[in-house]
Amino acid sequence: MSGKSRRDFLKSTALIGAGVTGLSATAKASPKNILSEDRMGVLVDTTVCVGCRNCEWACKGAHDLLAGNLESYEDRKILETKRRPDHTALTVVNEYSPGKNSNLPIDVKVQCMHCDNPACVSACIVGAFSKHENGSVTWDTDMCIGCRYCMAACPFQVPAFEYDKALNPKIMKCDFCFDRTKEGKLPACVSICPVEALTYGSRTELVKIARDRIKKNPDRYVDHIFGEYEVGGTSWMYLANKDFAELDFPNLGKNPAPGVSESIQHGIFAYFVPPVSLYALLGGIMWISKRRKELDEEVK
Amino acid sequence: MSHEVVNPVPIKHKYFTPGVFVLIIIALNGLVFLMGRFFFGIGAVTNLNNQYPWGLWIGVDVAAGVALAAGGFTTAALGHIMHKDEYHAIVRPALLTAMLGYTFVAMGVFVDIGRWYFIWHPLVMWNGNSALFEVGICVMIYLTVLYIEFLPVVTERFIGKVNLPGFLSGLNKIIDKILRLLDRGLSKTMFVFIIAGVVLSSLHQSSLGTLMVIAGPKMHPLWQTPVLPLLFLLSAIAVGFPMVIFESLIASRSLGLKPEMHILSKLGSMIAPLLGIYLAAKIGDMFIRKTFVYLGEFNTASIMFTIEMLFGVIIPLRMFLSTKVLKSPPLLLTASALVVFGVLLNRINNFVVAYNPPYSTESYFPSFGEISVTVGFVAMLVLLYRFIVLNFPVISLPGKQTAAQSKYTIRGGK
Ligand code: SF4
Ligand code: SF4
Ligand code: SF4
Numbered sequence: 001m002s003g004k005s006r007r008d009f010l011k012s013t014a015l016i017g018a019g020v021t022g023l024s025a026t027a028k029a030s031p032k033n034i035l036s037e038d039r040m041g042v043l044v045d046t047t048v049c050v051g052c053r054n055c056e057w058a059c060k061g062a063h064d065l066l067a068g069n070l071e072s073y074e075d076r077k078i079l080e081t082k083r084r085p086d087h088t089a090l091t092v093v094n095e096y097s098p099g100k101n102s103n104l105p106i107d108v109k110v111q112c113m114h115c116d117n118p119a120c121v122s123a124c125i126v127g128a129f130s131k132h133e134n135g136s137v138t139w140d141t142d143m144c145i146g147c148r149y150c151m152a153a154c155p156f157q158v159p160a161f162e163y164d165k166a167l168n169p170k171i172m173k174c175d176f177c178f179d180r181t182k183e184g185k186l187p188a189c190v191s192i193c194p195v196e197a198l199t200y201g202s203r204t205e206l207v208k209i210a211r212d213r214i215k216k217n218p219d220r221y222v223d224h225i226f227g228e229y230e231v232g233g234t235s236w237m238y239l240a241n242k243d244f245a246e247l248d249f250p251n252l253g254k255n256p257a258p259g260v261s262e263s264i265q266h267g268i269f270a271y272f273v274p275p276v277s278l279y280a281l282l283g284g285i286m287w288i289s290k291r292r293k294e295l296d297e298e299v300k
Numbered sequence: 301m302s303h304e305v306v307n308p309v310p311i312k313h314k315y316f317t318p319g320v321f322v323l324i325i326i327a328l329n330g331l332v333f334l335m336g337r338f339f340f341g342i343g344a345v346t347n348l349n350n351q352y353p354w355g356l357w358i359g360v361d362v363a364a365g366v367a368l369a370a371g372g373f374t375t376a377a378l379g380h381i382m383h384k385d386e387y388h389a390i391v392r393p394a395l396l397t398a399m400l401g402y403t404f405v406a407m408g409v410f411v412d413i414g415r416w417y418f419i420w421h422p423l424v425m426w427n428g429n430s431a432l433f434e435v436g437i438c439v440m441i442y443l444t445v446l447y448i449e450f451l452p453v454v455t456e457r458f459i460g461k462v463n464l465p466g467f468l469s470g471l472n473k474i475i476d477k478i479l480r481l482l483d484r485g486l487s488k489t490m491f492v493f494i495i496a497g498v499v500l501s502s503l504h505q506s507s508l509g510t511l512m513v514i515a516g517p518k519m520h521p522l523w524q525t526p527v528l529p530l531l532f533l534l535s536a537i538a539v540g541f542p543m544v545i546f547e548s549l550i551a552s553r554s555l556g557l558k559p560e561m562h563i564l565s566k567l568g569s570m571i572a573p574l575l576g577i578y579l580a581a582k583i584g585d586m587f588i589r590k591t592f593v594y595l596g597e598f599n600t601a602s603i604m605f606t607i608e609m610l611f612g613v614i615i616p617l618r619m620f621l622s623t624k625v626l627k628s629p630p631l632l633l634t635a636s637a638l639v640v641f642g643v644l645l646n647r648i649n650n651f652v653v654a655y656n657p658p659y660s661t662e663s664y665f666p667s668f669g670e671i672s673v674t675v676g677f678v679a680m681l682v683l684l685y686r687f688i689v690l691n692f693p694v695i696s697l698p699g700k701q702t703a704a705q706s707k708y709t710i711r712g713g714k
Contacts, residue, residue, distance in 0.1 A: 082659075084350065084351075084659050086350055119514055119516075121429075122429045122430065122514065123429075123430055123431075123432065123514055124427055124430060125421075125422050125427060125430050125432040125433045125436055126421045126422055126425035126426075126427060126433070127425055127426065127427035127430075128425075143418075143421060143425055144414075144415060144418070145413050145414070145415050145416075145418040145419060145421050145422070146413045146414020146415040146416075146418070147409075147412070147413045147414075147432065148348075148353035148354060148413075148414070149353075149430070149432045149511075151350065151353035152353050152354055152512070152514075152515050152518075152655070153514045153515060155516060155517070155518070156658075157350070157351060157518075157657050157658050157659055159350075160350045161350060161353065161414065162341075162414075163341060163342050163343025163346075163348060163349065164340075164341050164343045164344070165341050165414075166338065166339055166340055166341040166344075168415065169341060169342070169414040169415065248658075248659070250517070250658045251517070252516075252517065253517075257514065257516055258429065258514055260513055260514075260516075260526050261431055261510055261513040261514040262429050264431075264510050264513060264526065264529055265428075265429060265430075265431050265434065265507070265510055275499055275503055278498075278499050278502060279495055279496070279499045282377070282381050282495045282498055282499065283491075283495050285381055285382065286380065286381045286382075286383070286491060286494075286495065289381070289382050289383035290383055292383075293383050293385075
């Protein structure tokens with residue numbers, strides 16, 4: 001390498017470094033988890049739920065999904081198989097055998113938990129998911145590329161995908177009736193529930209109510225509010241008179257699901273310092289080894 | 301050491317052989333299912349569902365594809381950054397494999413994502429928290445870098461040989477000039493891209509490992525570990541040279557060339573330490589997390605893990621330590637193939653076998669359509685590789701040291 005090209009080399013290396021660091025200023029615009037003090041939630045008391053599945057019907061109606069007539073939901077046969085929310089139903093009710101001090105079957109409504117630190121929001125490649133101040137986790141159709149990473153990431157395996165659609169397949173999940181709550185209405189499922197198994201309120205308030213219920217009726221409940229601490233807390237929380245593992249709730253720790261992966265990700269990138277230093281290091285090695293070669297040749 | 305002159309030339313050999321026809325049929329079969337996917341949706345062709353959102357296409361076409369194209373950046377680091385000129389003969393074939401490999405990775409992504417027409421979204425919609433975003437962006441930039449790195453091969457092929465027929469012949473001179481300009485510009489700036497390529501590779505090879513970390517308890521503890529990014533990077537580095545050897549030996553056999561054993565043996569001697577580092581990291585991680593207890597259970601996970609480690613790492617590691625293996629083409633091919641197999645299996649294990657969603661009723665196995673598409677892609681890749689080495693100066697003929705470095709005088713332009 002001649003003196004001139006060596007100078008060129010150093011110049012362009014420096015330029016690239018500068019370019020990459022410039023990039024990092026914009027790269028930090030990552031979605032923030034908004035954990036507002038008065039974010040809302042729902043407390044699901046499975047000891048009250050009668051498994052009427054009215055919530056399923058109301059939810060479909062509120063989301064332009066094929067709902068059918070309400071009478072058809074009285075058929076309890078469907079409760080014999082365990083179902084999961086999918087693109088035809090954003091929430092489903094499953095039935096389990098009775099728990100302690102009771103001979104009534106347990107019915108569990110399933111939908112997105114609206115995690116406080118949602119894995120889906122952290123994972124989505126284009127940031128199509130967002131956590132809102134009122135606790136809802138929603139999803140923007142127009143951004144999604146359909147990579148389904150959110151599905152791989154969600155600890156509750158909630159987001160569903162329209163696999164049968166060739167064009168515009170959507171990710172589907174409970175959106176906490178974001179459009180209704182914006183207008184001051186209750187979520188559709190909460191408002192229709194005939195036995196008030198679902199309580200909508202501020203999350204802090206709900207935790208208090210749940211504690212209270214457990215304290216007043218220690219025979220009726222296991223001492224566990226599912227969702228209070230799981231994966232860093234969720235907006236939807238559950239009470240039950242049976243161990244949650246037996247009700248098909250996943251056994252999750254208290255750490256937010258995205259925690260580890262985000263810190264790794266930020267570690268590798270830390271303001272682009274590691275990649276830029278690697279670039280500089282490799283540039284240095286390249287320069288030195290080339291120089292050594294030239295010296296060798298000059299000696300010859 | 302004597303300065304060896306590298307002379308890549310288009311190989312003279314006929315394109316069509318019985319094997320090539322078989323590959324064409326496999327590729328066509330893949331295309332049929334590919335059309336099915338685009339006309340009827342992902343669900344029509346694959347066995348994926350809400351429990352198993354990712355399957356063969358992500359595990360093999362994307363994750364394994366990226367890993368097996370690692371020969372590109374490892375040889376670039378060796379040949380260009382450390383200036384080991386003796387390896388220059390293999391840099392171009394490795395570059396070609398990487399370029400084709402990543403092209404097919406991109407195609408795999410394109411096929412797998414539900415809204416393929418939005419594939420450009422990550423360019424403008426950034427989520428810095430997402431490991432997938434990082435992988436996506438790095439792969440896109442790296443693919444561009446690979447194409448740029450390959451450009452000199454194209455200019456070299458055409459400079460002084462632009463010969464358009466008929467009325468277009470007036471353009472010959474201009475195109476030739478443009479090519480020369482391009483060539484000159486490229487040779488001045490190429491180091492920028494070469495270093496960038498190595499950096500980008502290190503980044504996304506490791507981020508590919510971060511991908512599954514977020515799946516947390518859904519992933520079998522034998523594979524789920526916070527050091528996955530490191531393990532992915534180390535295994536990618538370890539598989540780079542075996543892949544180059546594997547492909548070089550196969551190519552020379554199929555094109556009737558003499559294998560470049562003097563280079564390949566030397567390359568092979570570097571593999572054992574690299575594999576050793578990977579193995580050490582893997583075992584260290586197992587002991588720290590005490591996951592070896594799961595090996596005592598007899599199930600798919602433990603069996604797959606054992607196969608992966610034994611045949612994919614330990615046996616080839618032992619083989620590469622022996623000089624006998626390094627000197628014999630068939631043994632070298634076997635050992636390299638084992639490492640390739642090991643990394644392939646590791647990616648499948650990480651993305652498919654280890655993934656155990658909480659509400660699955662039956663476990664996932666790829667459908668015939670999914671397998672057809674993947675195998676079809678591989679066939680297309682081989683066909684393209686063959687076409688390019690027959691028509692472009694990629695492979696250096698051993699022993700024929702004719703060309704000197706002063707390229708313009710040699711290539712007959714005025
Ligand atoms: S339950 Fe899943 S989909 Fe719902 S907010 Fe949590 S991570 Fe997202
Ligand atoms: S499928 Fe859509 S919403 Fe889910 S991670 Fe991919 S881009 Fe985001
Ligand atoms: S909150 Fe709304 S979207 Fe969610 S389950 Fe209830 S009705 Fe359905």
